[in-house]
Amino acid sequence: MSQRRSTSGTAAGKLFDVVDERFPSAGTMRHQVNKVFQKHWSFLLGEVALYSFFVLLLSGTYLAWFFDPSMEKVTYDGSYTMLRGIEMSRAYESTLDISFEVRGGLLARQIHHWAALVFVAAIVTHMGRIFFTGAFRKPREVNWVIGVLLLTIAIMEGFTGYSLPDDLLSGTGLRITSGIVLSIPVVGTWLHWLVFGGEYAGEEIIPRLFTIHILLLPGLLLALIGVHLAIVWYQKHTQFPGRVSRESNAVGVRVLPGFAAKSGSLFTAVTGLLAAMGGLLQINPIWNYGPYKPSHVSAGSQPDWYLIWVDGAARLWPAWEIPLVDYRIPAVMWPTVITPTLLVGAALCYPWIDRALTKDYRRHNILERPRDAPVRTGLGAMVITFVLVLLASGVNDILAHVLEISLNGLLWAGRIGIVFLPLAAYLLTYHVCRALQRDDRKVLEEGMETGIIRRYPHGHMVDVHQPLATSDGEAKPLPYAGTPVPKKANDLGLAGSPVPGGLLRPDPPPDRERERGEDGETSSGDTS
């Protein structure tokens, strides 16, 4: 909180001298802390992902101290009485031990799992913000591509993580993965032998996933996040159109103190929220599932949320196996290999697809409102609908059970829905965007609705509009500036603002306060 700007004399000043004499960098550092950041809340979504990742690194390191990925068969003899005497792998046993023998271990496990779900969710939401506002356009295409790669790796990291405990649910997931790998034409069998070390399940897959989960993928994520942030820092954030915003400037608050303080608070809040979720909301209770056994499964076996859509695709795809002389192309390849690859591929290419659609080759630092790019917004709605139909189909057994409707009917609803609903979502979104555009233009030209209807003596009725700008008493149409248009008088603050005060009584007016004769102990200054 100190306002002291002089570096000499204080301990911090001395430390600064020590550093600066070795790495003369005061100018660069001042430039960095004076950097101006966007203030809009939606720019914090990416930070939520970053901070979830920090929580994942910390909680994951803690869990790695206790987890043993060994597939060695042991007989459980721990404190959870229901599983005593049961044969299981050491990996499953050590996960039970984290849950029951390590004090606070269950909390760490649940925080780690929740953080993984929030991590992917924050990435997806952040990606939505970037997509729907056109922030990926030139010069930020490369960072979009890195972002899509981050999402893909984050999902893979999540999958390798929840597959480790070797419980009944994760083993079923691995069994399905084995089938997916086998479905790849020509190289599928070889690839399966490469990944699993032989036929499913073998003893190698979980130790391998462990190495991938704690070393390879986190390393990749860390490196790509570093590049992602460095590019944002170098290119600066985009910004919404506004009175001050230009393509040539950045409007907001400087890093010190405002942005740093808010961002640090966000980190603390995200960590706290994940800790509370890890405590209060049970997740992946593997002791209820039991150890993996190939002949067992429970109904309602779903992967974590970010992979349910792939499972849904596997349910919807019809039994179309293609014979090819002595070989065959397994049907599951289309929903589980081709569909995700196409989706990720389309996402990777989207900046250039957008460019081809709009013929817009300029640089953009100013964002577009989603309604001003109806095709892009429509395509986004289409993809979201596509994934949501698959997601709903991935839980259709639970929906059928809870809602007491036919599972077969739901499956067919999904098959039909996946064809028509994305298209319908595109058309609907496109037209809603166009309607919103027209609505904005209308207010700018004719003024806001006042709610007053005037009736003339001959019976004619007119609803009175308040023009937003006048010139010589005449309504003057305003050009659309890409910003929200006020639709009601309240949007312009014409209703005034509430009187400041506590819960019980309003504050006295400022002049009365002054008369009370404060000693000025805690005054504050205005430097402007």
Next chain:
Amino acid sequence: MGGSGDDERPGASAQEADGKDLFRLGTQRDDVELRRYEYPWPEPGTRAEKRARRHVLYWWALTVVSGITAAVVYLAWPWQYVPPGGGGHTWYVLYTPVLGLSIGVALVSFAFGFIVLVKRFFPEEQAVQQRHDAEHSPAEDRATLAATAAEAANASGLRRRSVFTRAAGLGVGALGTGLGVTILGGVVHNPWDTTGLNESAKDTLWRTGWKPVAGETVYLRADSGDPHEVILVRPEDLGAPGIMSVVPFRESERDNPEMLSKARHRADNPATLLRLPPRTEVAPKAGREGMNVGDFYAYSRVCTHLGCPVTMYEGRTDRLFCPCHQSMFDLREHAKPIFGPATRALPQLPIDLDESGYFVATGDFTAPIGPSFWELEP
């Protein structure tokens, strides 16, 4: 907390005034214009300011309380597992929620207090910084960089299409191939390798633990909870309609706990022994004669779609159902898929009764079990 005001006391030293000027100079140097930079509370000591200050302090008081709570809960709360019904089960169940909640509240309240501090006590700021984005680097820099690169290529003899370049490219390619083979070699295995335990290439995906070896009888063993318990199955063990999970058993494995356990864990072993309701009409299928014992049929338990165990049996319609992706198999047509994504029928396990009335398998499954793969003939 009081610190923010102290330095700003009217009549602060000349050094402070210098500080303000230097701060302004710094922002100018970085092309930042402070369009708005106003300290809140121009009027000192108002009710509103005191309220804002209390607001921050309350949050942080909550941080202190819940931080201490977390430490006390961690150390003092009974955390060891107590089974349901035992005294103290509720205390155990509450350990994780209370610990997580107190840590969470400590962190969140600290963050909230800080955010209130930022919002109510930090200067209201609107800064505008010039981006200095250029369409590209200055023309001179681009031209000189290109020329420097060209000169480097020239000087080193690595021009395009020069012998050196081609040779170096070849070298890098060969090196990469060598390294790639070395690195990947360790994890690549030939699925069709017959030099090891496998007698033929088909011993992998085509064969299971039911494959007859050296004429030894293969019994149907109930897949019970105990990995080392051997329960053989007779027709009277299963009512109609009934379903039972079975794995292969050979007498030579009886005293071998490792083999007994392995039979349950080998993923292609699980089979389902079914007893259809009496007088169920099963459509005849060529080659399947004599594979059943009356109303008893055995099929692979592994779904031909993506490998989940097909565990659910609807006795009224004689259908098997996979809980993972909802494939349905019609038992009146030798487990042919009739709904959902599965493309192939569940392979049948030929069964018979031995002289003592126990079920035995007379061969391996009629087809490869589990998900389809490229090399599987249509």
